[in-house]
Amino acid sequence: MISDYLSLAVKSIRNRRLRSWLTMVGIFIGVAAVVSLISLGQGLQAAINEEFTTFGIDKVLIQAKASGFGPPGTLSAGKVTEDDIELIKKVSGVERVAGRVIKPATIIFRDEQQARSIVSIPSKPDEAELILSSRTYEILQGRMLKPSDKDKVVVGYDYAYSKLFGKPVSVGSKLEINQKKFEVVGIMSRIGDPFSDKAVLMNQDVLKELFDADNDISVIVAQVKEGEDLTLVAEDIRRAMRKDRGQKEGREDFEIQTPQQYLESFTTIINVVQAVVIGIAAISILVGGIGIMNTMYTSVRERTKEIGIMKATGARNSQVLLLFLSESGLLGLAGGTIGVILGILIGKSVERIAMQALGSELLKAYFPWYLIVGALAFSFTLGAASGIFPALQASRLKPVDALRYE
Amino acid sequence: MKRSIIRLENVWKSYVMGKVRVDALRGINLDVSLGEFIAIRGPSGSGKSTAMNLIGCLDYPTSGTVLLDGNDISRLRESELAQVRGRKIGFVFQQFNLIPSLSAVENVELPMVFQNVPKKKRIKRAMDLLSSVGLGERLNHRPRELSGGQQQRVSIARALANDPEVILADEPTGNLDSATGKSIMEMLISLNKEGKTIILVTHDENLARMAGRVEYIMDGKNYRRLK
Ligand SMILES: Nc1ncnc2c1ncn2[C@@H]1O[C@H](COP(=O)(O)OP(=O)(O)OP(=O)(O)O)[C@@H](O)[C@H]1O
Numbered sequence: 001m002i003s004d005y006l007s008l009a010v011k012s013i014r015n016r017r018l019r020s021w022l023t024m025v026g027i028f029i030g031v032a033a034v035v036s037l038i039s040l041g042q043g044l045q046a047a048i049n050e051e052f053t054t055f056g057i058d059k060v061l062i063q064a065k066a067s068g069f070g071p072p073g074t075l076s077a078g079k080v081t082e083d084d085i086e087l088i089k090k091v092s093g094v095e096r097v098a099g100r101v102i103k104p105a106t107i108i109f110r111d112e113q114q115a116r117s118i119v120s121i122p123s124k125p126d127e128a129e130l131i132l133s134s135r136t137y138e139i140l141q142g143r144m145l146k147p148s149d150k151d152k153v154v155v156g157y158d159y160a161y162s163k164l165f166g167k168p169v170s171v172g173s174k175l176e177i178n179q180k181k182f183e184v185v186g187i188m189s190r191i192g193d194p195f196s197d198k199a200v201l202m203n204q205d206v207l208k209e210l211f212d213a214d215n216d217i218s219v220i221v222a223q224v225k226e227g228e229d230l231t232l233v234a235e236d237i238r239r240a241m242r243k244d245r246g247q248k249e250g251r252e253d254f255e256i257q258t259p260q261q262y263l264e265s266f267t268t269i270i271n272v273v274q275a276v277v278i279g280i281a282a283i284s285i286l287v288g289g290i291g292i293m294n295t296m297y298t299s300v301r302e303r304t305k306e307i308g309i310m311k312a313t314g315a316r317n318s319q320v321l322l323l324f325l326s327e328s329g330l331l332g333l334a335g336g337t338i339g340v341i342l343g344i345l346i347g348k349s350v351e352r353i354a355m356q357a358l359g360s361e362l363l364k365a366y367f368p369w370y371l372i373v374g375a376l377a378f379s380f381t382l383g384a385a386s387g388i389f390p391a392l393q394a395s396r397l398k399p400v401d402a403l404r405y406e
Numbered sequence: 407m408k409r410s411i412i413r414l415e416n417v418w419k420s421y422v423m424g425k426v427r428v429d430a431l432r433g434i435n436l437d438v439s440l441g442e443f444i445a446i447r448g449p450s451g452s453g454k455s456t457a458m459n460l461i462g463c464l465d466y467p468t469s470g471t472v473l474l475d476g477n478d479i480s481r482l483r484e485s486e487l488a489q490v491r492g493r494k495i496g497f498v499f500q501q502f503n504l505i506p507s508l509s510a511v512e513n514v515e516l517p518m519v520f521q522n523v524p525k526k527k528r529i530k531r532a533m534d535l536l537s538s539v540g541l542g543e544r545l546n547h548r549p550r551e552l553s554g555g556q557q558q559r560v561s562i563a564r565a566l567a568n569d570p571e572v573i574l575a576d577e578p579t580g581n582l583d584s585a586t587g588k589s590i591m592e593m594l595i596s597l598n599k600e601g602k603t604i605i606l607v608t609h610d611e612n613l614a615r616m617a618g619r620v621e622y623i624m625d626g627k628n629y630r631r632l633k
């Protein structure tokens with residue numbers, strides 16, 4: 001009748017309230033860390049997966065190989081051009097191709113000057129549609145650019161709402177970009193990544209003229225036909241471009257990115273972070289386990305006489321063992337329960353803070369049932385395991401010696 | 407001739423501590439029949455408690471035989487010994503030895519927990535026993551909230567929990583004033599009248615005289631007093 005032993009254990013734990021609390025601290029800090037981290041990690045993973053689903057898993061990006069860090073289009077070694085677009089269009093399995101130009105520019109608004117990126121919308125309607133469908137380009141105010149717009153731009157969310165300039169930019173505002181005047185016709189909804197929210201959209205031919213960019217392209221987006229293997233098509237594109245440029249394998253001056261690659265590198269980062277924190281949590285839980293063991297040893301020593309009394313009233317060794325194991329198991333479980341509650345609170349708080357700071361719902365805490373049940377089962381097992389040696393010691397005490405103990 | 411419930415035959419018990427060996431019992435003999443009330447007397451350190459521990463199956467003899475209800479306890483494994491102890495023996499100690507974190511009822515329940523008595527039955531019996539020792543109003547008190555006499559009555563109730571044949575009382579009145587001690591003694595006498603076998607260790611000559619028979623121990627051996 002295990003319940004009898006559990007209720008005896010509860011009484012004994014309550015009787016040593018302060019020490020029981022202190023013992024549980026080690027466990028619940030560790031469990032709280034694990035629960036909050038895993039929940040946030042899972043949330044982040046889900047958010048990233050979702051992000052890529054909206055971008056579309058049927059697209060690959062081709063750009064010049066970066067020679068350093070920075071937004072696409074800056075600091076590159078090689079070049080991609082309009083010719084590459086024509087080349088990629090001919091690769092079998094490719095549905096549509098579009099090029100984008102991204103240029104750094106100085107923007108002046110009401111006598112204030114800033115360096116920002118200008119991003120092009122392709123001039124050909126089908127290319128424009130491909131670009132616009134591959135990002136969550138939603139208009140918050142005003143309208144999107146029309147192919148015929150010459151001196152018009154659409155600006156990112158931050159221009160209007162994040163005080164990028166001293167005064168907010170609104171529909172109808174005039175911006176001076178590279179000494180030319182443009183009118184703002186639309187403001188985009190918040191996208192969530194700092195680059196897109198601070199970008200300015202401009203029609204591609206206008207942008208090329210403004211920068212004398214003739215043939216250069218910053219990024220090529222290629223959409224793969226339905227049912228085609230994205231990786232294989234990406235490989236075909238790579239081979240075609242390599243042949244066209246006369247480059248050897250591994251020495252290309254361009255690179256091709258598939259959504260899987262992004263996904264994998266994000267996942268790797270998340271996993272590394274989780275592994276580090278779980279490592280720290282593991283140490284804290286280990287310390288917690290040792291704490292329980294220590295408390296149980298102390299408890300066995302203090303209650304030597306009680307053990308003698310129990311044996312004198314007919315307790316078998318196995319029953320004494322069970323009693324002490326229930327006690328340490330319960331200490332673990334109680335610590336784990338507090339840890340889970342604390343972990344949920346921490347996860348939710350981080351979610352809320354992230355929401356306010358980033359304004360995006362990127363970081364959502366998920367608490368799947370197996371995380372909670374697993375954490376509780378784990379802490380009970382840990383407690384019981386930490387109690388094994390003290391409990392064995394208690395059960396093996398000789399009744400006469402235990403009774404004589406003062 | 408009544409049935410023999412406890413029999414010690416030439417029992418030795420030695421404790422070895424480092425290089426020193428203490429012979430606490432040196433060939434003691436004792437025969438107790440079912441339903442008897444015997445008192446054991448003897449000077450301090452003569453081995454009375456040691457003998458009680460052997461009778462109570464708390465320890466094995468170094469040599470000689472201890473028979474409980476005809477069974478040699480040396481042949482029993484520790485878990486079997488615990489079973490026998492739990493069912494056939496009830497202890498009453500000088501220091502009461504109640505468990506401080508448990509209430510009176512829970513203390514009385516404890517021996518029944520170890521015999522897997524169902525909870526309802528356990529509580530009912532514990533309450534009945536406590537009422538019979540006059541503590542019906544103190545069921546949920548902790549030991550420290552009870553007087554010495556009350557604690558000793560709880561421990562008598564606990565000793566009776568599994569309805570054992572034998573009650574072993576090692577100086578049960580040693581920590582009590584004489585009036586309270588006398589009431590505990592009267593309780594033991596009435597239990598004996600109900601058929602319990604009682605072995606009482608005491609220093610008090612007057613109390614010993616109330617038992618059916620008195621045995622003397624000196625230096626771990628039986629000692630016959632000259633009348
Ligand atoms: N567990 C033990 N280890 C070592 N020596 C012991 C142990 N138990 C008893 N002794 C020794 O055995 C002798 C008998 O002790 P015991 O407790 O049986 O005496 P007693 O007659 O009960 O004395 P008292 O009247 O003072 O209670 C003593 O010398 C005691 O020191």
Ligand SMILES: [Mg+2]
Pocket residue numbers: 454455456576
């Ligand atoms: Mg003694």
